[in-house]
Amino acid sequence: KQWYQRREAVVSTQSTGKEGAYCVYNRKTSCYPPVVHAKYGELAVVNCTLNSEKDFDPEEVEWTFLDSTTLPDKNLNNIDISDDRLLLNINDIADKNAGVYAFYIASTKTTALVEVILFSAVESSQKYHYASLGAEISLSVTFNVVDSIEREISWKKLPHKSVTGDNYILSEDLSTLTIRSVGQSDFGTYRCTLSFEVEGVSYTKHADIVLKEDEEELEE
Secondary structure: OOOEOOOOOEEEEOOOOOEEEOEEOOOOOOEEOOEEEEOEOOOEEEEOOOOOOOOEOHHHEEEEOOOOOEOOOHHHOOEEEOOOOOEEEEOOOOHHHOEEEEEEEOOOOEEEEEEEEEOOOEEOOOOEEEEOOOOOEEEEOEEOEOOOOOEEEEEEEOOOEEOOOOOEEEOOOOOEEEEOOOOHHHOEEEEEEEEEEEOOEEEEEEEEEEEEEOHHHHHO
16 A cells, blocks of 8 residues: 655646646645636646645545535546546546535545636627727637637627628638728627537537727717
């Protein structure tokens, strides 16, 4: 039987490459609630351990999900736990993996909490845009899905107007819609829809951007 001594805690994701020392220790130590932000389809690695010199038995370590489901579990089959029970790999992250994970060592009554938060699959940093009649305006979104995942992307003006023709230009990656000369009929809400699959599960997500007439022009 192998025994281990650990005093570190690391939370990281592939996309950011950032690491931070995070762990929730027993009452005699500091508490740093960790949060992992991840893209759809990404790998997240969580490593939480004791802030103590005391040895512990890997068989005492337990990982559970938010609803007290003990890991690994058939419904969360994209999660791997290392032999020493301290390293948690969440592969191909999707909606089912978002939530809080608890790491527990019975002999020391030590608990660590790790929250996994998914970025919105498609989002806009600016929901409202303003433009004058005749102006050119670009509406952009960000896709938070790993590059290796195939996806379908479409734009429309709600409720059902297509954005085709010489007045509309889509960027090569379809993340930006440019209106070359804004007309009165162009004001309204635009929706970018993203469809993709992770581990055989289909997802359809969208982001809305509202284009309004410039307030200064309206005042005139």
